[in-house]
Every structure is written in structure tokens, then in C-alpha cells.
Amino acid sequence: MRNSLLLAAVCLAGAGCASIDRYALRTTAYMLERGRTAALDEPDYQLGRDAVASQLKLIETLLVSEPENLSLRRLAAEGFGGYAFLFVEDAEPQRAKGLYIRGRDHALAALAQKSVFIGLKDKNADDLEKALKWAKKEDVPDLFWAAFGWGGMINLSKDDASALADLPKVYLLMHRVWELEPAYHFGGADLFFGVYHASRPPILGGNPAQAKTHFEWAHRITKGQYLMTHVLNARWYAVAVQDRELFKQLLTKVIESPSGQLPAARLTDEAAKKKAAMYMEKIDDFF
Amino acid sequence: MISFNHAALALLLAASPAAAQTTVIKLATLAPEGSTWMKVLGELSKDLEAKSGGKLKFKFYAGGVSGDEKDVVKKIRIGQLHGAGFTGVGLGEVAPESRLLDAPWLFRSRAELEAVRGKFAKELNAAVEKGGFVLLGWTDLGSVYIFSKNPIASPEDMKKEKMWVWEGDPIAQAAYKALAVNPVPLSVVDVMQSLQTGMINGVYGPPLGVVALQWHTKLKHIYPVPIAESTGAVLVSKKFFDSLPEDQRKLLLDVSAKHLAHLNELTNAENDKALEALKKQGLDLAADPGQAVRRKYEELGVGARKELSGKLFSAELVGKFEKELAALRARSAKKS
Numbered sequence: 001m002r003n004s005l006l007l008a009a010v011c012l013a014g015a016g017c018a019s020i021d022r023y024a025l026r027t028t029a030y031m032l033e034r035g036r037t038a039a040l041d042e043p044d045y046q047l048g049r050d051a052v053a054s055q056l057k058l059i060e061t062l063l064v065s066e067p068e069n070l071s072l073r074r075l076a077a078e079g080f081g082g083y084a085f086l087f088v089e090d091a092e093p094q095r096a097k098g099l100y101i102r103g104r105d106h107a108l109a110a111l112a113q114k115s116v117f118i119g120l121k122d123k124n125a126d127d128l129e130k131a132l133k134w135a136k137k138e139d140v141p142d143l144f145w146a147a148f149g150w151g152g153m154i155n156l157s158k159d160d161a162s163a164l165a166d167l168p169k170v171y172l173l174m175h176r177v178w179e180l181e182p183a184y185h186f187g188g189a190d191l192f193f194g195v196y197h198a199s200r201p202p203i204l205g206g207n208p209a210q211a212k213t214h215f216e217w218a219h220r221i222t223k224g225q226y227l228m229t230h231v232l233n234a235r236w237y238a239v240a241v242q243d244r245e246l247f248k249q250l251l252t253k254v255i256e257s258p259s260g261q262l263p264a265a266r267l268t269d270e271a272a273k274k275k276a277a278m279y280m281e282k283i284d285d286f287f
Numbered sequence: 288m289i290s291f292n293h294a295a296l297a298l299l300l301a302a303s304p305a306a307a308q309t310t311v312i313k314l315a316t317l318a319p320e321g322s323t324w325m326k327v328l329g330e331l332s333k334d335l336e337a338k339s340g341g342k343l344k345f346k347f348y349a350g351g352v353s354g355d356e357k358d359v360v361k362k363i364r365i366g367q368l369h370g371a372g373f374t375g376v377g378l379g380e381v382a383p384e385s386r387l388l389d390a391p392w393l394f395r396s397r398a399e400l401e402a403v404r405g406k407f408a409k410e411l412n413a414a415v416e417k418g419g420f421v422l423l424g425w426t427d428l429g430s431v432y433i434f435s436k437n438p439i440a441s442p443e444d445m446k447k448e449k450m451w452v453w454e455g456d457p458i459a460q461a462a463y464k465a466l467a468v469n470p471v472p473l474s475v476v477d478v479m480q481s482l483q484t485g486m487i488n489g490v491y492g493p494p495l496g497v498v499a500l501q502w503h504t505k506l507k508h509i510y511p512v513p514i515a516e517s518t519g520a521v522l523v524s525k526k527f528f529d530s531l532p533e534d535q536r537k538l539l540l541d542v543s544a545k546h547l548a549h550l551n552e553l554t555n556a557e558n559d560k561a562l563e564a565l566k567k568q569g570l571d572l573a574a575d576p577g578q579a580v581r582r583k584y585e586e587l588g589v590g591a592r593k594e595l596s597g598k599l600f601s602a603e604l605v606g607k608f609e610k611e612l613a614a615l616r617a618r619s620a621k622k623s
Contacts, residue, residue, distance in 0.1 A: 124569040125504040158321035161498050161561035165568050168504040201317055201351020203475055205500050242352050 025062055029072050032059060036075060041266045043259065045274065048267040049087045052079060063106075070110055077107035077145035085152055086271040090278060093156045100156075104149030110142040120146075125168050132176045140181045144188055147173035151192060155199070171196070186265060187221035190214040191232055198236035208240045225261040227254045227272035235279055235286075244287045251276040310531065312345045312523060312539075315353035315362070316372035323553050324372065325349050331546035338542060343535050356380065363524050364419075370523030374428060375458070378520060379599070384414035387600040387608060388425075388518040391462035392588030395581075397427065397555060399615060400516045406611055410604060420522040423540065424547030429493025429558035430513035434506045436488040438573065442466055442583065451478055451487040459491060461594045462514050465587040478502060493517055494561035495554070503565050509572045512584055521547060 035055060042048035056079045063072050080103030089096035111117035116134045123131065135143060151170045157163035178189035194214040200206030215233040222229060230250040238247035254276040259269030279286070318324035325347065332345035353359050353368060356377035362368045371377060375389050387393075388411075394400045404411065404425055415422045433439065435448055445468050452459045452470035463470045471487050481487045482505035490502055491514055497503055521543065528536060566572055589609075596602040 156321070158319055159323040159326060159557070161495055161557055162564040162567065165498045165503065165561070165564040168501050171501075199350070200319060200499075201355075203317060203351055203355055204319075205476075205479065206351075240350070240352065 021065070025066055026069075028058075029062060029066075029069060032062075032075055033071055036078075037264070039267060040264045041260070043266055043270065045267070045270040048270065049083075052083050052087075056080060056083060067109070068113065070113065073106050073110040074141050074145070077103050077110060077142065077149070079103070080106065081145050081149040081152060082268075084149070086268060089152070089156060090275065097153045097156050100149040100152040102149070104146050104153070107142045107144075107146035107149060111139065111146065114139075121169075123169075125172060128169050129172050132172060135176050135180065137180050140177055140184050143173050143180075144177045144184055147177065147192065148188070151196075155195075182217070183221050186226040186262070187218035187229070190218035190221065191229060194218060195232055195236045198240040201240075206240065208237065211237045211240065222262065222265075226265050227257060227259065227269040227276075228265075230254050231272045231275050231279070234276075239286045242287060244283070247283065247286065248280070251280050255280070308342055310343050310535070312343070312370060312527070313348065313368045314345050314370045314372065314521070314523075315348040315359045315368050317351045317356075317374070318372065319350040322349075323557055324550065327546055327550040327553065328372070331543060334546065335539065335542045339535060339538055343531075343539065366524075366526075369527045370420075370423070370521065372426060372519060372521045374519045375456075375517060377522075378518075379457070381418035381420050381522065382411075382414045382520075383599045384417075384601065384604060385411050385518075385520070386458060387592075387604055389458050389515050390588065390595065390600075390605075391458065391465065391515050391591045392584040393592070393608070393612070394516050395616075397430075397516060399612060400427075400518070402615055403608055403611055404518075407604075407607065410607070415520070415522060416525060419525050421525050421528040421540075423521040423523060423543035425551075426519040426521060426547060427551040427554050428517040428519050429495055429554065429561075431491050431493055431515045431517050432513055432562075433489060433491050433510040434497055434502065434570070435490075435508045435510070436482075436506060438508045438571070439489075439510045440573065441576065441580070442587070445489070448489040449485075449487045450489040451481065451491070457595060457599055458515065461591040462587075464594060465591040475500070479505070482506070493558055494565055495558050498561045498564060503568055503570060507570060509562070509565065509570050511573050511575050512581060 032055060035051075039048055039051050039055065042051065056076065059072055059076045059079060063069065063076060066072065080099050082103075084096040084099035084103065088099060108117075108121055111120060114134075116131055117139075120128060120131060132143075147170050150166065151174070154163050154167050154170065174189050174192045177184060178193070182189055191214070194211045196211075197207040197214065198211035202208070215229065215237055218226075218229050219233075224230070231254055234247045234250035234254075238244075238250065254272055257269075259273065260266030261269075314328070316324065316328070318328075328345065328347060332347075336344040348368070353362060353371075356371070356373055357380060359368060359371045359373075360377060360380045363371065373381075375386060378385050388400065388404065394403070412422055433445070433450075435450075437444075437448060439445055439448065445466050448468070450463060450468050450470040452463060452472050454472045454474050459470070471481070473481055473487070478487070478490060479500070479502060482490070482502060490497070490506070492500070492502075497506075523539075528539075531539065562572070592605050593602075596605055
């Protein structure tokens with residue numbers, strides 16, 4: 001009520017009724033940001049998934065009118081990447097690839113608001129590395145979700161040489177996150193490098209020992225309360241070193257632990273439990 | 288009640304003879320889950336299971352989880368695994384004679400490679416069997432190119448470069464010797480760091496391999512004349528193969544041949560795509576140096592094969608290959 005009175009006043013003051021739209025849009029953007037917290041703390045997997053999906057489309061619609069809105073961009077980047085990882089990639093990998101890329105592109109658009117980061121995607125590795133020297137802590141969310149979306153897509157494209165050829169750039173983006181703020185998103189950079197080093201055999205550049213170290217660091221950052229850490233550790237590290245007992249032990253822990261020990265991870269924890277149960281069922285495919 | 292249970296049990300057993308007798312072929316490979324390789328092998332296993340009425344299928348150990356190829360050979364010898372998709376490394380262990388297929392500057396094209404592989408199937412199969420294995424199919428791994436930091440315009444230029452050679456790779460060693468290049472021997476695992484420190488500034492490999500290993504970020508140039516066509520193979524142990532009933536042996540060979548031929552088409556297309564991707568990443572593919580230079584490499588190839596004769600393969604087989612290639616080339620010259 002107060003808002004609409006205020007709007008009317010703005011309109012009467014002759015500032016232009018076009019700004020009503022803008023005002024409404026900003027209010028909605030603010031609501032969506034609050035909604036993010038609510039969605040992440042959602043204990044019901046299905047409700048959380050559906051809520052995120054409907055918010056994502058709304059966020060993109062708002063971005064059409066306000067492409068420079070950084071908080072909307074960040075919601076979109078995190079939303080698409082997270083949605084693809086938590087809810088789509090296991091059942092529909094093809095569809096997940098497209099969603100990951102949308103997440104990446106929103107993050108890159110956020111970065112491109114600084115001129116030094118324009119066109120990052122198409123730079124070669126050397127130039128990208130140079131540009132990334134300018135990155136500061138405030139850029140970490142955008143660097144992280146750009147790498148997360150890009151890396152997620154490549155992980156599902158192991159039959160596509162042109163996608164694989166970009167992996168070194170993803171490495172550089174995530175490495176900068178790791179340098180600037182390793183604790184960001186539950187130690188997400190360490191989780192990325194854990195998967196990165198464990199997902200290839202040593203002869204093809206993999207390094208299980210380094211993977212183990214990164215998973216241990218990630219574990220320390222969240223004191224083991226972020227359940228996805230154990231799921232990724234089991235799926236990638238335990239499989240790489242063919243440690244069936246460790247695989248079972250980690251996944252059992254996830255299935256038996258309460259979700260939401262970290263409130264901002266409740267929904268992710270629920271998804272982690274689903275993934276854990278699925279991997280347990282497939283244990284004989286991995287060992 | 289007891290007799291009812293017994294009857295039910297008997298019925299259950301009678302109803303599922305296939306499940307009770309399924310033979311699982313345990314096969315290891317370096318190819319990662321989700322790769323074209325694993326997709327095709329997955330289809331092969333499904334097809335085999337369907338056509339054998341559920342009696343025969345594969346279980347794959349992908350992404351190198353069974354160790355490197357030398358470990359895998361040991362595991363097959365003790366019966367822990369039944370077979371593998373090998374690269375030249377594994378083939379060198381079990382059937383060194385077959386490495387003639389990888390010899391430097393031997394084939395001018397994949398078509399020549401395939402023609403010769405077909406023509407000498409008997410000799411090559413015998414080499415594989417001598418090592419205690421049965422061939423399910425050759426797998427093309429791609430044309431091997433030289434990638435470098437500095438531009439290479441001629442064979443002489445390579446002498447100035449610090450070229451890498453894979454420790455214990457006799458083929459590449461012989462190729463470098465023919466070029467009078469003194470390479471730096473290193474394990475694959477150390478290549479990336481050595482490129483970074485400048486200990487080496489040139490490597491070789493199929494484009495897809497270079498992309499998978501991500502060496503391309505440290506390289507700038509691609510030399511357009513391949514050193515060799517690299518060949519791998521899917522093999523199963525002969526002891527295991529012989530333990531199968533005859534109809535299953537035949538089925539395994541037929542179904543594998545079909546799917547592995549398809550895999551070769553896809554791998555070749557993927558290597559072409561990888562070469563394009565490398566160009567897109569900023570690597571420069573040098574212009575073709577022309578027929579005269581290509582012939583010069585072929586002459587160097589003759590020397591390299593002599594060097595390897597008696598070590599990996601016999602001079603006799605080399606002679607047969609060379610004669611067949613000369614005949615093939617004469618025929619195609621006549622046609623055009």
C-alpha cells in the first residue's frame with residue numbers, strides 16, 4: 001500500500017511513469033534475492049526444485065529490461081548452474097549442458113561489466129590468465145559460477161573435442177577463485193579441483209593424490225557439514241583409486257546425516273542424499 | 288510346505304538359466320566414462336547381450352581405474368581381467384610385431400593403413416595370438432603430429448627444438464634418430480610441467496590426445512606432415528576366449544568387429560574435429576611442405592624401420608608391408 005502511494009507520488013512528480021516499471025522491477029529483484037535464501041533453505045526436494053525453476057524464468061525476463069542489474073545476473077548464473085547440477089544432469093545430461101551454458105553466460109555477462117573482462121570466453125589461455133590478474137574478491141561469485149557452468153558442461157561433453165579444448169580456461173577461472181576466496185560456496189573451488197584431478201587417469205594428466213588433498217581442504221572449510229563434499233569425494237576420488245569401502249562409507253554418511261546443518265545448504269543436502277542413493281545403487285558399475 | 292518351497296525354487300532356477308550362466312567379460316581401458324569410446328563399447332556390450340540371449344556381456348573398467356597398460360597386461364595374465372582396449376604401449380607388451388602399423392612415415396593415408404591391415408590380417412592376428420591374446424578389432428587412435436612452441440618449417444628445424452620422447456617408446460625414438468634429433472625422454476605425466484619450465488618445447492601425439500592432456504595451452508604450432516598413424520586394439524586373453532563355447536566365440540568376434548569399425552569412423556572424425564579445435568584455440572597449422580619434402584620423410588621412414596627390424600618386428604614383415612604399399616600406390620597412380 002505504501003509502495004503504491006509512493007509510486008503514485010513519483011508519477012505525479014513528473015519523473016516519468018516509465019520509472020514505475022523500473023521501480024517494480026527493482027522491488028521484484030529484491031524479493032527474488034530474498035527468495036534465494038528461502039529456496040536454499042527448503043527442506044522439500046521437489047518443492048525446492050520447482051521453486052528454483054519458476055524463479056529462473058522470471059529472473060531472465062527481468063534481465064531483458066535491466067541487463068546491467070548485477071544482483072539479477074548473479075541470481076541467474078548461480079540459479080542455472082545450480083539447477084543443472086542438482087536437478088537435471090543425472091537424468092537428462094543433454095538438457096543439463098544447455099542450462100550450464102546459460103549459467104556460465106550470465107556469469108560472464110556480470111564479469112563483462114568491467115571492461116577488462118569483456119570477451120573472456122574467446123581469449124586464449126595466456127590472455128585469459130593476464131586478464132584474470134585484475135580480478136578482486138568482489139568478482140569471486142561471477143568467476144565461480146562462470147567456471148562452474150562451463151566445467152559442468154564440459155564434464156558432460158567428453159565426446160566433444162572442441163568443448164574439451166576449453167577446459168584449461170575453466171581451470172584458470174576456478175584457480176583465481178581459489179586464490180581469492182577459497183571458502184566461497186562451501187569450498188566450491190576445492191571441490192572443483194578434487195573432481196578435476198580425480199576424473200582422469202594419471203596417464204592422461206589426472207592426479208589422485210592432489211584430488212584427495214582438495215577434498216580434504218573442502219571438508220575442513222565446512223567441517224564436513226556440506227553433504228555434497230562427501231558425494232563428490234565418493235563418486236570421483238574413491239572411484240579413481242578403486243576404494244569401494246571408502247565409497248560406501250562416504251555415501252552412507254550422506255544418506256544417514258541430517259540435511260541443513262548449514263541452513264543455506266539444506267536444499268543442496270537433499271539433492272546430495274538423492275545422488276548418494278543413486279550412486280550406491282550403481283556401485284557395481286564403478287568397481 | 289517344504290516340498291512347495293522346493294518346487295518354487297526349482298521353478299525359479301528353471302526360469303532364469305540365462306542369468307545363471309551369463310559370462311561377463313571384464314575389459315579395461317584408459318578412455319574415460321562419457322567418451323565416444325565408452326559410448327560405442329556400451330553399445331557393443333548391449334548388442335552382444337541381446338544377440339547371445341543374455342549369455343555374454345562386458346563389464347568395463349574405464350578411465351584407467353585398473354592402472355596403466357603394463358599393470359593391465361599383468362592383471363589379464365593372472366585372470367583378474369579378461370581384456371583391454373590397448374594403445375601402442377600395451378600392444379608393444381603383448382604383440383610387438385603389430386607395432387609395425389605405427390612405424391614412422393609408412394602410410395600416406397588412413398586408407399593405406401586400412402588396406403594393409405586387412406591384407407595382412409593373418410600375420411597380425413598370429414602376432415597377437417603369440418602373445419596370448421585374441422584380436423576383437425584394431426582401433427584407430429589418430430594421425431600423430433608434432434606440436435611445438437616455435438615454428439617448424441623443415442626436418443632440419445626440428446634439430447633445433449627440444450623435442451620430447453615418451454620414455455620407452457621405441458617407435459618415436461627411431462623416428463627422432465632418423466631426423467638426427469636428440470630428444471628428451473620423459474614420462475607422459477611430466478610433459479606438462481616440462482613444457483612450462485622450457486625443458487622441452489615440442490611434443491607429438493594425435494590431436495585428440497593433445498586436447499585430452501591439455502598440452503595445447505603451452506604450444507603454438509602444428510607441423511602438417513604426420514609422423515605415423517597410431518593404432519590400438521581391443522584384445523581379450525586367448526585363455527578366456529578359448530573357454531567360451533564356439534557359438535559365443537564367433538558371436539563375440541562378429542559383434543565386436545561391427546562396433547569397432549564404427550568406433551574407428553567416429554574416432555577419425557573426432558580427431559579431425561580436435562585438429563580444428565586446436566586451430567580455434569590459436570595454434571597455427573603450417574602450410575603443407577609439398578611432395579618433395581613428404582618423400583624425404585618416407586625415405587627417413589625406411590631407415591627408421593630398418594633400425595627397428597629385429598627389435599619390434601621382423602624384417603620379413605616390413606618387406607611385405609613395403610611391397611604391398613608400392614603395389615597399392617602403383618595401382619592408384621594408374622587409376623588417376
